[in-house]
Amino acid sequence: MRESPKIVAARIEVERTRAALIDTARELLLRLQPKTLVSEAWEKAKIKGADLAEDAVEAVKSRPVAVGGVIAALTMFLARAPIKDAAVKIYDAMTSSDEPDAPATTLKTTAATSVRSPAKRRTKVATRAPRKTEK
Secondary structure (H helix, E strand, C coil): CCCCHHHHHHHHHHHHHHHHHHHHHHHHHHHCCHHHHHHHHHHHHHHHHHHHHHHHHHHHHHCHHHHHHHHHHHHHHHCHHHHHHHHHHHHHHHHHHHCCCCCCCCHHHHHHHCCCCCCCCCCCCCCCCCCCCCC
C-alpha cells in the first residue's frame, strides 16, 4: 500500500521541523554554557569600560582646573600622614631656633604634657533648672 502525497509531505515537514528544533536546542545549549556567558559579559564590560574612559577624557579636557583640584584633594587625603609629619618637622625646626636654651620638643610631646589645647577644652554648659509642672 502506497502512502498518499499528503502523508509524505507531512512526514517531510515533520522531519524538517524536528531538525530545526534540534538545531535550536543545540544553539541554546551553546549560548547558555558558562564559558560563553562569561565571554559575553567580559566583552560587554570591556566596551563599557572603554566608553567610560572616553567620557572621562572628555570631562578632563572640558574642565582641567576642576579635575586638577579633585586630584589634588584626593592626593592630600591619601598623603595626610606624611604631610602632617612634615608640618610637625617644619614647626619644630622653626620653634627650636627661637629658643636655643630650651630642649627641643615636638608637638606630640608638648600637647600630651601641657595644658589642654583650646580644641580639647571643655566648656561648662549652663544647666537649666527643672521646669515646674502644674498638677
